[in-house]
Amino acid sequence: GDSVTQTEGLVTLTEGLPVMLNCTYQTIYSNPFLFWYVQHLNESPRLLLKSFTDNKRTEHQGFHATLHKSSSSFHLQKSSAQLSDSALYYCAPSSSGSWQLIFGSGTQLTVMP
């Protein structure tokens, strides 16, 4: 079945430094979709960005990620972290043939002043 591995646990950064949260996945489907969801404190998860296309960069709210099927990766990046980026980030693979998303264990990003 599908599975996903994220940067484990807690990532702490100083404001202004670059962000990179790793995500690798395994799927039985040849055409996977990849998602990043973000959950701020006392809120529910919401979609941050997604990709259906191999080797194409997708961007939203200053974050970007590129789906690389050759390495089964979909790392989340941002050039300069902001305090408001502090949140829990989930990577999730899916496909057109699957009813469900398999959420990774989540990476807690904390940005310090």
Place this chain on the structure above:
Amino acid sequence: ETAVFQTPNYHVTQVGNEVSFNCKQTLGHDTMYWYKQDSKKLLKIMFSYNNKQLIVNETVPRRFSPQSSDKAHLNLRIKSVEPEDSAVYLCASRVWGSQDTQYFGPGTRLLVL
């Protein structure tokens, strides 16, 4: 703007009691989900419904039973709660295709004493 509504927000009960949670979405989507988010923030799918038909029933204890009266409503009943049921239960609605996105409700926090 909230489009997935859940009640109650919070529920405290004792072991062995029965509880029910409600979810309604006003987005017109056909697919809805129940997730359990535990104290470690692991997000696990419990049930998937498409147009009020159960599609995916992950391996959850039999004391959990979902119910859908129409595609906009999805409820969850727990027949006899146990301490490990303490968690946040998140309902989500999904749009498919190029706009593929899950929209989460605010969640119901359950505490079993």
